Amino acid sequence: xxLNDYLDKKFPNLKxxxxxxxxxxxxxxxxxxxxMESGNDDEDRSYIQGVYTRAITLFKSLHSQxxxxxxxxxxxxxxxxxxFKHKAGVFSKYVHEKFVLYALKHAEIPYVFPEENEEGKYKxxxxxxxxxxxxxxxxxxxxxxxxxxxxxQPSIIHRVYxxxxxxxxxxxxxxxxxxxxLATTPDSIREIYNKYNDWILDYDRDQINKVFK
Numbered sequence: 001x002x003l004n005d006y007l008d009k010k011f012p013n014l015k016x017x018x019x020x021x022x023x024x025x026x027x028x029x030x031x032x033x034x035x036m037e038s039g040n041d042d043e044d045r046s047y048i049q050g051v052y053t054r055a056i057t058l059f060k061s062l063h064s065q066x067x068x069x070x071x072x073x074x075x076x077x078x079x080x081x082x083x084f085k086h087k088a089g090v091f092s093k094y095v096h097e098k099f100v101l102y103a104l105k106h107a108e109i110p111y112v113f114p115e116e117n118e119e120g121k122y123k124x125x126x127x128x129x130x131x132x133x134x135x136x137x138x139x140x141x142x143x144x145x146x147x148x149x150x151x152x153q154p155s156i157i158h159r160v161y162x163x164x165x166x167x168x169x170x171x172x173x174x175x176x177x178x179x180x181x182l183a184t185t186p187d188s189i190r191e192i193y194n195k196y197n198d199w200i201l202d203y204d205r206d207q208i209n210k211v212f213k
Contacts (some may be wrong), residue, residue: 071129
């Protein structure tokens with residue numbers, strides 16, 4: 001099944017773009033980074049290690065090693081870059097075996113933030129890889145996503161979505177502050193809701209509680 005067919009069937013009318021949590025009625029928004037005092041190296045290290053721990057823990061709770069997943073990477077094109085073929089490198093660093101990349105697909109789609117594209121010059125390049133969880137070096141991949149606004153390398157500035165085909169979930173770490181988890185039914189992520197309830201972003205807690213109660 002192709003990605004678009006899967007989304008149309010399981011997540012009809014979902015706009016796969018940030019803020020993902022507000023684009024679908026069943027979901028959880030988790031806080032990854034907790035407040036810290038800036039300027040202290042030890043506190044900085046403690047902060048980012050806490051971010052990594054939460055992101056990796058949630059990912060492992062959602063994706064078993066042998067499960068089929070889609071990994072979707074959206075790359076902005078503002079008309080000032082020559083080619084996007086090299087963007088496959090986003091994947092190549094994070095797969096155990098290069099042959100997995102034979103399944104990599106590319107599509108050019110309308111810019112995912114149309115309100116910022118009044119002149120129609122921008123577009124989005126969407127890279128899609130269907131694989132199994134164990135094909136990916138997902139721990140360094142997640143860390144690189146979390147690093148994007150922290151001045152830490154390696155980092156990935158592109159939007160990365162993980163879709164679990166069997167569990168019918170979408171997981172998106174938007175940066176070190178937090179991540180979104182979407183599902184087709186509340187029951188499919190109720191265990192995650194209960195187990196990691198303390199990590200739920202308080203700002204959206206009331207809305208999230210209504211879904212599960």
